[in-house]
Each structure stands twice: as structure tokens, then as C-alpha cells.
Amino acid sequence: MKRREFIKYSAGSIALALLGKYVGGPVLGKIAVDETGKSPVKSKTKEKARAIDGLGTVADPSNRFGLAIDVGACIGCRRCQWACKESNNIPDTISPPWIEVFQLEVGQGVTGEPSLEDLRDGATTSYTKSPLAGKWYMPVACNHCDNPPCVKVCPTGATFKDKDGIVLIDYDKCIGCKFCVVSCPYTARRFNAFIPEIPPEKVNPMVPLRVEGVVEKCTFCVQRTRRGTLPMCVEACPVGARHFGNLNDPDSEISSLLNSNPYFQLLGELNTGPNMRYVTRGKKWIK
Amino acid sequence: MDQITIKSREERFLQPIHKQPKSESKLSPREVQFLRPILRTGKAFYVVIPALIVLVLWVLYAWYTQLTQGLSVTGLRTPVGAIWGLYITNFVFFVAISAAGIAIASGIRLFKLKDYIALARMAELATIFSLMMAGMSIVMSIGRPDRLFNLILNFPARLPSSPLIWDVMAVFVYLVFAITYLYIEMREDMARLVGKVKWGWLYKLLLPGYRIGERHRIEKIVFWASIFNFPIMFMMHTTVGWIFGLQVGRPGWYSTIFGPYFVLGAILTGMSVVVILAAIYRKAFQWEEFIRPVVFKGLSKFLMWMSILYLYFILSEFMTVTFAGPSGEQAVWESLTGGEFAPLFWLQNGALVIAFLLFFVNTVFKKAFRIGTTVIASCLVVFALWIVRFLIVVPSLLRPFLPFPTGSYNPSWVEWSLVGGVFAIEILLFMVFTKVFPIMPVTELMAEEEEGNHA
Numbered sequence: 001m002k003r004r005e006f007i008k009y010s011a012g013s014i015a016l017a018l019l020g021k022y023v024g025g026p027v028l029g030k031i032a033v034d035e036t037g038k039s040p041v042k043s044k045t046k047e048k049a050r051a052i053d054g055l056g057t058v059a060d061p062s063n064r065f066g067l068a069i070d071v072g073a074c075i076g077c078r079r080c081q082w083a084c085k086e087s088n089n090i091p092d093t094i095s096p097p098w099i100e101v102f103q104l105e106v107g108q109g110v111t112g113e114p115s116l117e118d119l120r121d122g123a124t125t126s127y128t129k130s131p132l133a134g135k136w137y138m139p140v141a142c143n144h145c146d147n148p149p150c151v152k153v154c155p156t157g158a159t160f161k162d163k164d165g166i167v168l169i170d171y172d173k174c175i176g177c178k179f180c181v182v183s184c185p186y187t188a189r190r191f192n193a194f195i196p197e198i199p200p201e202k203v204n205p206m207v208p209l210r211v212e213g214v215v216e217k218c219t220f221c222v223q224r225t226r227r228g229t230l231p232m233c234v235e236a237c238p239v240g241a242r243h244f245g246n247l248n249d250p251d252s253e254i255s256s257l258l259n260s261n262p263y264f265q266l267l268g269e270l271n272t273g274p275n276m277r278y279v280t281r282g283k284k285w286i287k
Numbered sequence: 288m289d290q291i292t293i294k295s296r297e298e299r300f301l302q303p304i305h306k307q308p309k310s311e312s313k314l315s316p317r318e319v320q321f322l323r324p325i326l327r328t329g330k331a332f333y334v335v336i337p338a339l340i341v342l343v344l345w346v347l348y349a350w351y352t353q354l355t356q357g358l359s360v361t362g363l364r365t366p367v368g369a370i371w372g373l374y375i376t377n378f379v380f381f382v383a384i385s386a387a388g389i390a391i392a393s394g395i396r397l398f399k400l401k402d403y404i405a406l407a408r409m410a411e412l413a414t415i416f417s418l419m420m421a422g423m424s425i426v427m428s429i430g431r432p433d434r435l436f437n438l439i440l441n442f443p444a445r446l447p448s449s450p451l452i453w454d455v456m457a458v459f460v461y462l463v464f465a466i467t468y469l470y471i472e473m474r475e476d477m478a479r480l481v482g483k484v485k486w487g488w489l490y491k492l493l494l495p496g497y498r499i500g501e502r503h504r505i506e507k508i509v510f511w512a513s514i515f516n517f518p519i520m521f522m523m524h525t526t527v528g529w530i531f532g533l534q535v536g537r538p539g540w541y542s543t544i545f546g547p548y549f550v551l552g553a554i555l556t557g558m559s560v561v562v563i564l565a566a567i568y569r570k571a572f573q574w575e576e577f578i579r580p581v582v583f584k585g586l587s588k589f590l591m592w593m594s595i596l597y598l599y600f601i602l603s604e605f606m607t608v609t610f611a612g613p614s615g616e617q618a619v620w621e622s623l624t625g626g627e628f629a630p631l632f633w634l635q636n637g638a639l640v641i642a643f644l645l646f647f648v649n650t651v652f653k654k655a656f657r658i659g660t661t662v663i664a665s666c667l668v669v670f671a672l673w674i675v676r677f678l679i680v681v682p683s684l685l686r687p688f689l690p691f692p693t694g695s696y697n698p699s700w701v702e703w704s705l706v707g708g709v710f711a712i713e714i715l716l717f718m719v720f721t722k723v724f725p726i727m728p729v730t731e732l733m734a735e736e737e738e739g740n741h742a
Contacts, residue, residue, distance in 0.1 A: 096366060100366070155438055155451040173434075175437050177428070178365075178370045182370060182371055182536055185689075191363070193358040193365075215430075271535075272535075
């Protein structure tokens with residue numbers, strides 16, 4: 001009988017604990033209510049956002065951010081890459097930047113060499129190498145998928161999809177198992193194998209410093225876009241090939257661009273629901 | 288009739304601990320044979336143990352290097368190159384070894400396979416130590432081992448969606464189950480040896496609440512545990528397969544075959560490891576009498592079926608991908624069949640085919656049967672299946688969907704050290720256990736023998 005009682009009580013307490021976890025009620029301790037009197041479940045989102053940009057921005061659920069890239073306009077200068085690296089506190093010693101630019105040849109698909117070496121020389125060097133005649137350029141980064149495989153597989157919940165559609169990573173929660181890296185079809189995620197070192201004068205205070213041993217990727221510059229400014233890659237683009245905006249708003253620039261032009265998404269057949277759109281109106285419109 | 292024999296056995300072997308005489312001479316000649324590793328220490332022991340300890344110290348140094356400098360000391364890179372490498376290969380490999388142990392032990396006890404009883408405990412140990420080493424490989428592979436506890440903190444929230452969490456759960460459940468199983472079935476042996484061998488004091492510490500006549504209840508527990516073992520085993524190995532099989536992110540992984548493929552691979556690896564273990568123990572402690580050739584014959588037959596089935600799975604995958612596979616999958620298979628991984632791939636297939644042929648000859652031509660060939664074939668299988676795991680993990684990572692450069696994966700000295708070290712630690716654990724605890728299930732073997740005498 002004793003054994004039976006033991007099983008009964010332990011099963012009961014496990015059930016209670018789980019209940020407490022999901023309901024968030026005062027099952028096992030004091031009621032946790034923050035200053036505003038909201039339930040602790042909601043304040044969790046706040047904490048996450050704070051961990052991401054260090055300033056405590058909160059996702060606005062009425063937004064759904066997306067990025068459209070005009071493939072015909074892109075000249076492959078890699079300024080977006082450089083701006084991203086500079087503004088997101090990515091030191092030279094660390095993994096490559098979050099944006100990658102592929103070189104394509106008309107009629108032959110992708111032929112270009114990737115720009116890893118270019119980047120090591122600095123963006124200005126690669127700028128002089130492009131644009132080449134007869135080549136097209138296609139920048140890729142995190143697609144902030146609607147059905148993100150990386151979020152599904154994360155064993156700790158460190159990576160999550162926020163309410164405005166941005167897929168973010170909590171650098172303090174990530175254990176560096178790299179499952180999300182291998183689950184991403186876009187190879188968008190980077191692992192910080194090296195200990196990040198950045199000179200203090202180059203630090204952007206809006207962005208947390210890079211953490212060693214965790215995974216990171218494009219955040220759609222969450223510290224800027226949630227305050228109404230554009231991501232750094234969009235600001236840095238000299239030809240206006242990048243268009244960032246709210247896909248929910250039918251009057252936004254990105255919506256009108258996508259409504260009036262053909263576009264494609266990368267690997268949409270994998271049911272990831274990518275939020276990067278590649279507009280294909282050719283090169284003719286550029287005079 | 289049954290009751291009587293059990294009672295008489297009890298009277299003979301299960302005296303209260305404190306009443307047992309404290310001299311080693313009280314061991315019966317049979318028991319002395321079973322307890323050779325505890326009673327005697329050969330020269331080889333004094334050579335191998337220091338060598339292993341030196342290896343383990345080297346591993347600790349390599350691990351220290353990795354912990355202080357991060358994974359930059361390995362060959363793992365993003366986005367170009369592989370981010371999962373030898374550590375994950377080793378993880379999958381060791382999880383696979385763990386299949387056999389408890390499966391064999393449970394099978395022996397459920398179906399009363401008397402000839403195989405001598406293998407039961409070494410098989411269980413293979414499970415326990417391999418699972419420990421699998422866990423260690425995971426800790427080695429992650430970037431922030433200091434945050435490992437996050438896995439447990441977020442367990443309930445992540446359970447619905449993360450295959451890795453399923454796997455963590457499966458490994459934990461299986462490890463706890465295996466240790467409990469081993470402990471419960473070993474109580475009887477420890478009880479009978481208290482006061483008879485030098486480790487008696489340790490056994491006494493490990494036997495709280497021991498009562499005479501416990502054996503009937505333990506037999507019942509072991510029976511039910513043996514039944515429950517099989518679903519746990521399937522769960523375990525299927526979830527490892529699903530780590531890869533449920534991912535669309537890399538070509539070559541997303542596949543329905545991966546669950547069964549991994550279960551079969553695990554059975555094949557585990558059984559082969561048990562064959563090798565049995566042969567080593569048989570040779571080292573002159574146990575030819577207890578581990579008879581019929582054991583190797585039986586395992587050889589079983590492994591013949593398993594290895595041909597595994598080859599069939601490989602063929603099935605090959606056909607599907609080459610005939611109808613999308614371009615991403617084709618690229619991975621090209622790297623296997625004709626690209627940079629071709630030598631490994633064909634070595635693996637060749638080893639598996641040769642192993643199958645050896646098992647086949649052993650089984651079909653009764654006169655040609657040799658224990659040696661069985662062991663060689665098992666070694667080939669273990670070798671081939673380590674490569675299989677490597678070729679599941681790495682080539683897919685070197686062929687991403689987007690046109691990133693192919694890159695290459697060059698494991699660093701740290702990785703090789705840690706991978707080798709995991710094997711060294713496993714062997715060390717085996718040797719220490721053999722020295723301290725009875726590796727043969729003494730009570731069960733003695734009972735078997737008695738029944739044999741009666742019949």
C-alpha cells in the first residue's frame with residue numbers, strides 16, 4: 001500500500017506542477033503579479049524583448065514585418081552586409097555576417113563565388129568588384145518564416161517567433177546545441193564559435209554584445225524597426241533595392257510594391273512561409 | 288516441484304548477511320570460476336589501466352582547451368562547413384550501442400534463453416556505459432555546457448515540438464531504467480557474496496533493506512521490466528532517427544525511413560558490440576565453459592538477418608533518391624557515391640557486405656563456423672556503422688540548399704581526442720566494474736546449473 005500511496009502522491013504533485021506551469025496560477029507559491037497588475041504570462045514577452053535589444057521594446061501584434069528585395073536593382077555591393085555587421089556589434093573575429101550576397105548569371109542560375117573572402121578584405125573591396133556585366137545579385141538572410149523550423153526544434157525555447165513576425169533569439173537562454181542551425185533551409189543562422197571581441201568605441205549601445213557559444217542571426221534590426229526606423233541594411237543600400245515594411249498595412253511601400261510586381265520566395269515549397277520577397281521586374285526600369 | 292528447488296536454493300545461498308562467514312575460502316569452486324576478475328589480477332590489468340588513465344587525462348586537457356576557447360578549436364563552422372560533426376556522430380553511435388544491452392538481457396529473461404545468461408550483465412553494462420558516453424558527447428558538442436540546466440527548466444514547454452527534447456527524455460528514461468534494472472537483478476549476487484570477497488563491504492552498503500527470499504519478487508519485477516524495455520528501446524532509437532528524419536532544412540535527412548533505419552542500426556551495432564564483449568571476456572578469463580560456441584552461433588544467425596536487412600534499407604534509400612530525388616538530395620548522394628565521401632561510403636558498404644557474408648557462411652555451413660569469424664564480422668559491423676553515422680550527419684551539412692560554397696569539414700585534434708577519449712572512458716568503466724562487481728550473473732548461472740544437474 002505504501003508504494004501505491006507514493007505513486008499516487010508523486011503523480012498528483014507532478015500534475016499540480018504542470019498545471020501551475022500552464023495556468024500560471026498560485027498553485028505552488030505566491031501569486032506573481034508585476035507592477036501593472038498583469039498576469040506573469042504576458043510579462044514574459046517583455047523580458048524576452050529586453051534580452052534581445054537591451055532596451056525593452058515590445059512587439060506590436062498589428063505589425064507583420066517583411067522585406068522585399070528588388071533582384072534587378074541589386075548591384076552586389078555588399079554594403080548591406082557591411083552595415084549589418086557594423087551596427088549589430090559583430091566583430092571581425094566572429095562568424096560571418098548575417099547577410100550573404102550570391103552572384104547569379106543570366107540563364108545559368110547561380111555561378112558566383114560567395115563573398116566570404118571579400119568580406120575579410122572589407123566591404124569596400126568587394127564593392128569595386130561589382131557590379132559585373134551580365135551578372136545578377138541576390139542577397140539572402142533570415143526569412144523570419146511564418147512556420148519557422150528553427151523555432152520548432154529549439155530545445156530550450158531560446159528562439160521564438162514574436163508577435164510582429166520577427167524570429168528572435170534569447171542569447172541568455174541558448175545552450176548552443178545548434179539544432180536550429182541544421183534545421184534552417186536558408187543557412188541563415190550563425191554559431192559563435194569564437195569569443196567575440198570588439199573595441200569599445202565600435203560598440204552600438206542599442207544592440208547587446210555578441211555572446212560566445214550561442215546561435216545568432218538577422219533580427220530585422222529589432223532595436224530600430226520596432227521604433228519605426230528602417231533596418232540598417234535597407235538604409236545602407238545605395239540603389240534602393242531593399243524595401244522593408246509592414247505586410248499587414250495595405251498602404252505601406254512594401255505592400256504596394258508587392259501588389260504591382262511579380263515576386264518569388266526562396267524554398268517556399270518546404271512550407272516554411274518565408275517573409276523575404278524577391279521582386280523580379282528585371283533591370284529595364286533602371287535608367 | 289519448482290517451489291521446492293527454489294526453497295532449497297534459498298537455504299543454500301541466501302543466508303542473512305551478518306551470519307555469513309567472512310573468509311574467501313567459503314566460495315564454491317564454481318563461484319571462484321565466476322569471480323575470477325575480482326579474485327585475481329592479471330598483468331594486463333596493470334598495463335591497460337594506466338594507459339587508459341593517461342588517455343583520459345589527455346581528454347580532460349583537450350576538453351579544458353575547448354571549454355576555455357570555445358568551439359573555435361574544433362572544425363565546426365557556420366555557415367560554410369559542418370556545424371555538427373564527430374561529436375554528434377559519436378552520440379548517435381553510442382546511443383545505438385545501448386540498444387543491445389537491455390534488449391539482450393530482457394530477451395534472455397523473457398524467453399528463458401539459458402545458453403545466453405552469461406551475456407546478460409555485460410550487455411546491460413554496455414547499455415548503461417554507452418548511454419553515459421552518449422550524454423557526454425552531447426555535452427561536448429554544445430556551445431554553452433554551463434547552461435545545460437536550461438534543457439530541464441524548459442522541458443514541459445518544449446516537449447510538444449522539439450525532437451531534441453524527445454531524445455533527451457528518451458536517453459534519461461532509458462538510462463534510469465537500465466541502471467535500475469541492473470541494480471535490481473544484481474542485488475541477489477551481491478547479497479550472496481557479502482563477506483566472501485574483498486568488496487563485500489561495498490555490496491553491503493548497496494543493499495539497504497535486503498531480505499532473504501527477495502528473489503521471487505525480484506524475478507517478477509525483472510520479468511515486467513523486461514517487457515517494458517522493448518517499447519522504451521523503440522522510442523529511444525526512433526527519436527534519435529527523428530532528430531534527422533523530421534528536418535527539411537538539409538537535403539538527405541527528411542525521410543520516413545529514418546525511424547526504423549535507426550532502430551535497426553542500433554540493434555545491429557549493439558548486438559555486434561555484445562559479441563565482441565563476450566569474446567573478450569571469454570578469452571581473458573577462460574570462460575569457454577560458460578560462454579559456449581552455441582551463443583556465437585545464435586548471435587551470428589541473428590546478425591546475418593539484421594545486416595542483410597540493413598543493406599536492404601541502404602539500397603532502398605539509394606534507389607529512391609537516385610530515381611526520384613530532388614536536386615538537393617541528388618547533390619548529397621553524389622558526394623557519397625562519387626564525391627569526397629565516396630571512399631568512406633564504399634568502405635562502409637563493403638564492410639557491411641563482407642560482414643554479412645561471414646555471418647552467412649557461419650550460419651549456413653555448420654562446419655565452417657568459427658567464433659573468430661563471428662567476432663571479425665562484428666568488428667566490421669561496428670566499424671561500418673560508425674561511418675554510417677558520420678555519413679548521415681556530415682554530407683548533408685556540406686550541401687546546403689542555397690548556393691553557399693561546399694566547404695569541407697576537417698575535425699581538429701581536440702575533436703579526435705574527445706572522440707577517442709569517450710571510447711577510452713567506456714573501456715575504463717568496463718574494467719573498473721569488472722574488477723569490483725561480479726560481471727557474471729552468478730546466482731542465475733548457479734541455478735541454471737543445478738537445474739541442469741537435476742534433469
